[in-house]
Amino acid sequence: MRRLQRFADWTTAQDPSVCAEYAVECRADGCGAAFDVKEDCSAVQSWQHEHMKKTGHREFWEHASHPTIVTAPPGSIVASRVAEYSRTAAETGPKQVRA
Numbered sequence: 447m448r449r450l451q452r453f454a455d456w457t458t459a460q461d462p463s464v465c466a467e468y469a470v471e472c473r474a475d476g477c478g479a480a481f482d483v484k485e486d487c488s489a490v491q492s493w494q495h496e497h498m499k500k501t502g503h504r505e506f507w508e509h510a511s512h513p514t515i516v517t518a519p520p521g522s523i524v525a526s527r528v529a530e531y532s533r534t535a536a537e538t539g540p541k542q543v544r545a
């Protein structure tokens with residue numbers, strides 16, 4: 447018995463329905479100062495500059511979180527199932543999966 451399996455090219459893109467999040471933490475020993483914000487990366491950079499001016503601390507951790515969504519290619523058999531699941535989840539909430 448022969449089988450032909452075709453693998454679709456799934457795509458990953460930024461989810462437009464959810465905002466990105468940005469955060470920064472001061473790495474200076476004992477400082478612990480941190481700042482986080484949604485949507486505005488420039489606010490994080492401004493906070494870093496102000497913190498440096500006040501304390502002289504110049505080392506930070508920057509974090510950026512971008513929500514993503516994985517979609518099937520248009521026209522694939524799975525695309526219609528994914529669209530139906532998304533519609534159902536939007537109406538009733540996500541399905542609970544038992545492990």
